[in-house]
Amino acid sequence: MIKAYRAADVRAAEAPLLAAGEPLMERASGALALATIREVSASGRPVYGCRVFVLAGGGDNGGDALYAAARLAARGMSVKAFVPGRAHEGGLAAALRAGVRLAELDEARRADVWIDGLVGIGARGPLREPLASHVRALSGMRSGQRVVAVDVPSGIGADDGTVPGPVLDCDLTVTMGAPKPGLYLEPARRHAGRVEVADIGLSLGEPALVSLQEEDARGMWPVPGPDSHKYTRGVLGVMAGSRRYPGAGFLCADAALAAGPGMVRYAGPRDLADRVAARHPECVLGEGRVDAWVIGPGVDMDDERAASEAARRLQLAAAESLPVVLDAGAIALAATAECDERVVLTPHAGELANLLTSLGEAVSRREIEAVPARAARLAAAATGATVLLKGPVDVACTADGPLYAQSGPAWRATAGAGDVLAGLLGAVLAQGIAPLPAAALAAFVHGRACPRRPVRAGDIAAAVAPTLADLTL
Structure with missing residues (x-):
């Protein structure tokens, strides 16, 4: 049985763990990096030298993406990151130390894999500018790149499955802690690709959505x-x-x-x-x-x-x-x-x-x-x-x-x-x-x-x- 949880319930489950100093972002970024490596291997590309382009917003999703970028660079991948505004400070520092290079959006066209960490489950409504224009541009330049979303594809309604604006179609979504309802509801599920759950140690109660298996x-x-x-x-x-x-x-x-x-x-x-x-x-x-x-x-x-x-x-x-x-x-x-x-x-x-x-x-x-x-x-x-x-x-x-x-x-x-x-x-x-x-x-x-x-x-x-x-x- 798939059990999916609202954003507020996930955040409430995270709060006591974060207060206790549990390394949730380390767990999440590690799971994201491993899933990306599996995705690259499944596509038939060699991991070493694979070109990864990370889209990193300023929230926790961006932090997960940047810490994962550091891990991927350590595995021999060529990693670049696009940071359209403020960055998650710890994630950015780790990425730069690992050799990740900051890049302009247009350089995404030369990558093999994109990691979508622009916005996460806290976002409401359509993507705001300039993110909406960035996503439209990426959709227009995409030519065979595999796309991995962090937690949810940026721009979907995590709780209700709505798609109020542009969304980057993903091949894989690595959702943190627990599935989110929007990954299984129309029309947002069409953008999520396969869904993998990264266990980061959350304890959750009644789900918002259930899917029988x-x-x-x-x-x-x-x-x-x-x-x-x-x-x-x-x-x-x-x-x-x-x-x-x-x-x-x-x-x-x-x-x-x-x-x-x-x-x-x-x-x-x-x-x-x-x-x-x-x-x-x-x-x-x-x-x-x-x-x-x-x-x-x-x-x-x-x-x-x-x-x-x-x-x-x-x-x-x-x-x-x-x-x-x-x-x-x-x-x-x-x-x-x-x-x-x-x-x-x-x-x-x-x-x-x-x-x-x-x-x-x-x-x-x-x-x-x-x-x-x-x-x-x-x-x-x-x-x-x-x-x-x-x-x-x-x-x-x-x-x-x-x-x-x-x-x-x-x-x-x-x-x-x-x-x-x-x-x-x-x-x-x-x-x-x-x-x-x-x-x-x-x-x-x-x-x-x-x-x-x-x-x-x-x-x-x-x-x-x-x-x-x-x-x-």
Whole structure:
């Protein structure tokens, strides 16, 4: 499990160690130097004589970069440093003693590796001038150089993943003490490259962001035991599909059945129910016991009867304290219904923009894509629900507590993939997993099930069962 921490929490963890004289910068710069050497070796270049260009701001990031520069020079690298303003005094002195030469920005074009230590986690908003112009110039002159960031790429929102101005794309980020949320959130994660954590001895508490990994999913996924039967394994009710969007009903049922509940009860339109049952004889039709609901995939909410039935089922589920997935057009029900965290909304950015606008928070799809984590949190606070915002990185959250961030192949951006995710999530809820971790777990499996090639939503649904077999065997 990846656990990421806000800048303020990292600084609070550093404070007592610094007061006690712990050499945090020495540890950080040592880890940075070693990571840079590994990066050079992996690129096929010889370490000795490799040309390194260090971008050193005046804060601790600049100090880490300059102390690392001294270490790299001692290993036989040819190191130059660009210091655009005041320098970290101790770091600069160490670098100069080791033979590092100060240079103008234009000399970066002749280097093999750049180390970005301009600003760190304390920065807020876009890079100020002249740093913004320097980064634009570097991006324009870059021609094959490897770029290593110190802690975070300069200019990203370390806490929220925003990219408010120019940022230098990095191949590797060496993050100090603990990961930062912005390294795993859109859109900033696109600039971070690979992320390595340098352990400098921090003791931290609750993370701000969590990202499930394979071992976490393996431990969380419900596996039946010798005393299990279809009702103990959970019954999922599915209201999905319509004459206009019949495929959504099929895809949602496909994924739900593949995810292992004891039963899937299909409660979609009558004219579609027989077709679903013919495709899936395991599906049970009509009313009966249900442990969780999926409402909305492919439901035509412009049809007054369908919209009324969706609202009725949501109300009944609330009265029985059942978890519910609201997807597609049914997400709009959260604007007027009383929701709690047992209701999981699964919007994409456009659907979330519509919901927030209906709640009085006028926002565009583009604005949500610029700050998805913040938008998901806002929606959770406004509705009381759990939100799973779909995107290149799926973000799950409630009104407070940690965010979950789960990525998957970009090939998932295809029609029907959301219907698959809704069915998968509903099945997890029916099997008794709490809504927030269920949302993260479903997003993880959805991403893992997506082939790394051009894909149809049906291919993702078909891969759910084999993916779970790999996790649980």
